[in-house]
Amino acid sequence: MFSIKLEYSERYKRLPTYIFVEIEQLLSEKRKKGVDIIPLGIGDPDIPTPNLIINELIDQVKKPENHQYPSSMGEEDFREGVANWYKTRFHVDLDPKEEISNIIGGKEGVANIARAFVNPGDIVLCPNPGYPVYENGATKLCDAYPHSMPLLKENDFLPDLDIIDTKILKKAKLMYLNYPNNPTGAIAPKEYLKKVVDYAQDYNFFIVHDNPYSEFTFDDYIAPSILQIDQNHVEINSASKMFNMTGFRCGWIAGNKEIIQGIRKIKSQIDSGCPTFIQRAVLKGLNEYNSQKKPEIVEKTVKIYEKRRDTMIKGLNNIGWLTNTPQATFYVWIQIPDKYLNKGCMNFVKSLIEVGVVLTPGIGFGQYGEGFVRIALTQSEHRIKEAIERIDKVIN
Ligand SMILES: Cc1ncc(COP(=O)(O)O)c(C=O)c1O
Missing domain, CATH: 3.90.1150.10 (Aspartate Aminotransferase, domain 1)
Known part of the structure; x- marks a missing residue:
């Protein structure tokens, strides 16, 4: 009993x-x-998932060296592949040694980045409606408070930064932002992202730009990276949507090296990384990028x-x-x-x-x-x- x-x-x-x-x-x-x-x-x-990636996965899973513990920050060749993808896709230079970490899907990155920077009682700026992990798995599990930034139709589903109380902005540790946006399908013009970056500078918070839909764009629209505007922040992306790999759990976070250092340390105490054979299969997909075109x-x-x-x-x-x-x-x-x-x-x-x-x-x-x-x-x-x-x- x-x-x-x-x-x-x-x-x-x-x-x-x-x-x-x-x-x-x-x-x-x-x-x-x-x-x-x-x-x-x-x-x-x-x-x-595309056959090209599945076939690579089958080859990689057969190799005994891929059966051991992976590194939670990601294998060196995976991080180099992400850096090359950023260079080709966005013309952004990143150092794979310090400015990139693997994550076990975007969800894990969204939640664990907060653990490195958010103290109990802090404020985190979260879009609302938004991916629920920003408010819950990230903010509330750090004993912090989400401050909702309404995404309204009349503002093209972009947060109106000018209406946020400056006391809130001063207290904010980080802001989650996500364009192309789930759930609204909205996109953010580069000028808007520039404005957010300026706010972040003025009020001393950093931006976690969650960008898993960067490749799902139509009618000649090409989604930007926030790192094209300012590399003081970080961006999260993953293979989930890009390569139809939601079940494989592989993503990456890239940008400011001190922020990356934060999540690497947290992850090293929590998980043992995304399986190496999966990282290498995703790498095969990333290597398909030869230009900004999909x-x-x-x-x-x-x-x-x-x-x-x-x-x-x-x-x-x-x-x-x-x-x-x-x-x-x-x-x-x-x-x-x-x-x-x-x-x-x-x-x-x-x-x-x-x-x-x-x-x-x-x-x-x-x-x-x-x-x-x-x-x-x-x-x-x-x-x-x-x-x-x-x-x-x-x-x-
Ligand atoms: C905005 C947003 N962020 C993150 C994720 C998490 O994706 P994953 O953990 O599969 O990379 C999703 C999934 O739907 C999402 O919509």
Whole structure:
């Protein structure tokens, strides 16, 4: 008989309850009843990892030298590969010895960078709606306070820096920023990034630019790196979206060497790194970049998402649910139909589950996401068309 009285820590208690529990329960009931579900909720690519990378992985996993503990900061050749990618893709020079670290996917980097710099009671500037790890896994698990920067439609989903109280800015340790943006699909003009960098200089905080959608851009738009503007900050990216490798857990963080030193030290006490054979498979993908243009292995995926995006936007327009066409990411961020505004986005999502369509309620990304839903373009065009027909029945 277990008689110890367990008590969760205060920091554990500060983590929010998982908003999707209710949705998952509803979905499992529907599945049991045999309802066909079209999942457009989770941002997980349905397209397989390119063969070029898989074949390299098979070769690398056979080598005994790749069976041992990796280095948590990443193998030297991996870090050199990331430096070459930055040079080719963004014309940014980085020293792989000091200015780059491997991370076990962007999520791990987002959370652990805070551990090196954020003290209890500090303030961290977080976009809202935003990737929930900024507020929770990073900020709250450091016993610090997230300060929400609202991403509003009227500001093109860019934080309005001028309205943030200067006391907050002075107290802020770091700012998470993410363009191309999840969940809004928004992009940030270089002039805007320049403005954020100036704020960071004036108020003495650093920026963690989370850039996992840098390659998922359409219509000739090329996403910048914040390191092109100022190398006093850091940028996170990963193979997850770029090469459809969410299940492999491999990413990188690059930029200011003192910040990189911070996360390297934290990681050396927590994890033993991304498996060497995975780092080398990702390296094969990165080496495909010969110019700023996307290589074929990436371009092929992006073209698929672009076509899906066009099918989705056209379909939504046809049923009278209007939104702008995103220039990046594989998400469509859309205000819920007027008649649902009072009831909230969660209720709207539940109505769509009745017809077997799953979208993500905006509230799952923070309070400023209320009134919106996120549609992930992670199903075929055929399934997208089917989803539109079902949505039509609910909203019209
Ligand atoms: C904005 C953002 N940052 C980070 C991540 C984490 O990606 P990963 O840990 O797979 O690299 C995601 C995943 O969806 C994301 O949307």
